Amino acid sequence: MSSRVFITGIGIISSIGENLEETLISILNSKTGIAPVKYLNTVHKELPVAEVKFTDRELFDLGNIPYNELLSRSGLMGIIAASEAIRTSGINVKDIPTAFISATTVGGMDVNERYYFDFIENNSKNKFIPTYDCAESTERIAEYFGLDEYLATVSTACSSSVNSIILGARMIKNGFVDRAICGGTECMTKFHLNGFNALSVIDKEPCKPFDDERNGTTLGEGAAFLILESEQNAFLPGKTIYAELAGYSNICEAYHPTATSNLGEGPYIAMEKAIKMAGLSVSDIDYINAHGTGTINNDSSEGLAIERLFGKYIPPFSSTKSFTGHTTSAAGAIEAVLCIIAMQNNLLLPNLNFKTQMNELGIKPIREIIKNVNIKHTLSNSFGFGGNESCLILSKV
Amino acid sequence: MKAYISGIGNISPQNTIEKGYIPDHYLEYKQEFMTSVEPNYKDYIEPLARRRMGKVIRRSIVASSMALKDAGIQLPDAIITGTGHGSIEETESFLISMLHHNESLLNPTPFIQATFNSISTQIAIHLNCISYNSTYVHRGLSFESALMDAVLLLNEGSANNVLVGGADEITKNHYIMTKRTGAWKEELISNKDLLASKTKGSMAGEGAVFFILSNKKLNNTYATLTGTKTFYNVKTSDDMNQHIIELLAKHNLNPSDIDVFLTGINGDFDKDQIYYAIASQLFADKTLAYYKHLCGEYFTSPAFALWLASNMIKRNYISSGVIVKGNKPASLRHILIYNRFNRYEHSLMLISAIE
């Protein structure tokens, strides 16, 4: 039974790039993926979004995936990201029992909202009916790679893919499997764009995390997967270690269905737990990838929690949601990959669109990219509706 | 590390909210789908809180409260829910409104409830329980995923008592939609006639069943959850036989030690054949039982099966109404639950009498 878990492969697709290389180029050029709506068929053309810059058809070509009209956008992005993770790790997925754990909130809602009235009223779209739920993209991705040892789909709102990573790690530590492919995928849908808009948490301008003038978040889409392995497998010849998953936490704040408590009690507990689990002190954290959605509530409560927890040891921090948008269930995995990119390239990632420090905070995020910084330990936060707060500690090896 | 089933709350189409209910007699349903016998929510949830709770969330909160009371526990150390599609009624409400009003004039409350983790988090808010909290949404393996996480927590020593459950609901629209895939009977049938049916499809149902899984025996402990495993894309009944033998062997058991083989037989004649095949190959002289005539077919129905098996073990008694074939065993020491949800998702749960 392994007590340490390592990341041996990573893959990502988002509005700032179709793979790791493109993602790094965007970061180095401070190039955001937020733009006017182009691909989603919504009336809300006034809302900025961070869409993956390909149509569904183009995603098939991008991923060299045989065309299948039943494969949804979430599934496509998931296959592309998982492909890269598997490629970068060099593993043969069939050589040892490998769990596959994905995460999503909207599931197949892109299909559901397109054909719902047909589903109810006639038989013209029956073949799409089995694809509407959350497990569909997980099973299609697993099927594509021949993964059938253990499948699961996590849905804890915006912390979903952090929890899928945590589950994979725990399964390895408890000896259930030696390897797990974990992450999440979420495509834009009218359903959740309108849902967040009805909650009045979408900014009509691109989001400005931790800015005093912020007025909401910007939704995005994407997918990311990480290959987690036990210590004995991770250090086999030919393997690359991208990071160690040194710590994690999951806590429900139990405060309100959508809002975080004013002082960020849940975020505080979650961050503290993860740091403690990693055997670290707050002064050991070199970078925080904040949840930083750009909403009034989150950035205030998260910012206050960071101040309270880190005291005089507040590390550089930023939200990368002004790059990628808020990719909801995929956010945790996408941002974990961004943390790894940061560590590998000695970069502190900037918090785009920041201008004015928040009145209630004495701290401000990283404004410009900072190079040549040795980042040993990163903390990545993902805080979801209902108070599902989860954190990861990723460390350089 | 043993896991004990120490408290249960069950809201289902049967009178499972009555203390001590066992299915010697069960309610007949001759209608499109089976719906839950509802508790008096006023006894459990204050009015202002209820405004933001649809049926799935209410039932889950009540079932959770019942499980905690049953176990004699105030607060669990973790809350984990499995749900196949969460609060469908609220999802439909938001979706239809969005489509009809061209994405305008939308109420946020149904959207909040449509997020799958609202069950687990609303339970946490209701109990004021700040703890580990997760939600699994994997079709016919949603509950088993939650159960597996709960077992992991106990193994890790991260929790002593985990509140874990499965909840799903059926709505008219959802029934209509899924009927088009051949999931339900074309003809109107009674749940009492499902077993004898030779046609395709089953009967839809719903429920919310929550358990306290504990790392030690408590006063009211029902049984031991000896083992649980999920399987994906099992090709033949022989393959499933092998999985069963391996799971049992892992716990120093073999098929002859099983007293009841409790299956997901649901009246879909063709799809049920795998249960009969395995029963005749591994458990020919054992009691073959089923449960979906009581609760209907739905993603998290295995939670209902676990309630049934736990009660059978605790009381050392099996109701005639759940027996498909075989006699009532002299004693109930081990029950193996096997469910197959569509072609791909298979699960086993092994429940044993407390030593």
Added chain:
Amino acid sequence: MEDLIYKLKQEIITELKLEDITPEDIDADSPLFAEGLGLDSIDALELIVLLEKNYGIKIEDPKDGKKIFYSVRTMAEYITAHNVVA
């Protein structure tokens, strides 16, 4: 005004799905939020939808809701002053 107040109470009960409560239970001048009825920010968003659906009044900035939705009476007064629906 009193008719509108009563109607509003009924609509608030329906829209917010308040159970075990009648219009008679809601005092027209008591605060709707925090103390008083105990509504929160999501209820405020629901009341914004109510105002637009039933009275054709659009509130652009949810922050304006604090004053408008202070009590049933302040809601009624706002509607009377801004009503576009006959």
